[in-house]
């Protein structure tokens with residue numbers, strides 16, 4: 001008795017038609033479908049790669065625009081996510097100062113736009129995040145923060161959540177790194 005007699009009903013992963021497979025690992029009804037699927041996978045991978053490189057390019061572009069005090073209208077579109085029409089209207093109404101250096105060479109002050117709009121946020125750099133220090137001497141409990149900074153525990157919890165401060169729960173205590181808390185409450 002050989003495996004050739006074994007017939008397993010399956011659905012082809014490419015054409016989605018039922019077929020009888022000779023082994024449990026067979027995924028396609030024919031060589032044709034198998035090859036087609038291989039090509040499809042390659043195309044998907046290529047698309048993904050292109051999207052990724054486009055994203056990287058736009059991150060680089062945004063970082064570059066952010067270093068300049070004057071930017072073009074289309075750069076303002078990228079940086080602030082607002083339409084060209086909006087920017088042109090603001091210029092026309094004198095809401096933002098603009099310099100016209102010629103056809104298609106209008107430059108607007110980035111600072112003026114920043115005062116009106118929030119710029120697109122770049123993904124944070126990875127190295128900025130250091131590991132939180134949860135050693136007992138370096139931590140406050142919520143009660144301790146509350147007492148030290150005269151804030152009720154609800155406020156303290158809100159501040160922690162809003163600032164995404166890491167916490168560690170041990171039993172019924174929540175430990176919070178001292179340096180993170182001191183930094184925030186010092187500025188209040």
Ligand SMILES: [Zn+2]
Nearest residue numbers: 012015029033
């Ligand atoms: Zn097929």
